[in-house]
Amino acid sequence: MPHFQIDYSANLDEVVDMDALCEAVRRAAAEIDTFPTAGIRVRATRVDHVAMADGNPKHGFVDMSVRLRAGRPDAVKQEAIARIFDTLKTFMAPAMQTRSIALSAEMRDIDAALSPKFGNVRDHMEDSA
Numbered sequence: 834m835p836h837f838q839i840d841y842s843a844n845l846d847e848v849v850d851m852d853a854l855c856e857a858v859r860r861a862a863a864e865i866d867t868f869p870t871a872g873i874r875v876r877a878t879r880v881d882h883v884a885m886a887d888g889n890p891k892h893g894f895v896d897m898s899v900r901l902r903a904g905r906p907d908a909v910k911q912e913a914i915a916r917i918f919d920t921l922k923t924f925m926a927p928a929m930q931t932r933s934i935a936l937s938a939e940m941r942d943i944d945a946a947l948s949p950k951f952g953n954v955r956d957h958m959e960d961s962a
Contacts, residue, residue, distance in 0.1 A: 834891065834900065834901040834943065835872065835900060836872075836899070837874065839877040840877075841880065841894065841895045842895075844883075844891065845932075848931075854925075855875040856875065858897070861917055865916060867909050871955040880914055890909045891932070892934075893932060893933065893935070894937070895937075899917065899938065899939065899940040899941070902943055914938060914940040
């Protein structure tokens with residue numbers, strides 16, 4: 834862990850490179866010591882049906898949910914979400930110069946006892962050193 838789920842309004846498809854946003858978030862997360870690289874997952878899901886604010890269909894949003902195993906101190910989590918949210922804001926700044934876009938993020942702990950995990954990603958990772 835952590836897992837990043839980015840939900841975004843479909844009207845941003847033409848102005849935001851979501852693959853590049855996922856990669857920017859992945860890179861930022863990999864630089865945070867408390868996040869094991871093998872556990873990082875970043876995915877984006879387009880939301881086709883949206884109603885926002887005053888109903889103007891030009892409004893868009895990017896909402897990031899960050900899930901991670903419990904156990905990290907609050908100060909570590911606060912610093913991590915601040916760094917990740919800063920990455921999101923920096924990446925979205927060009928689009929926000931010309932578009933109405935709301936950004937949000939939430940980090941929450943997962944109870945490890947209720948969230949089984951299994952995989953062999955670590956066995957197949959290329960050494961990046």
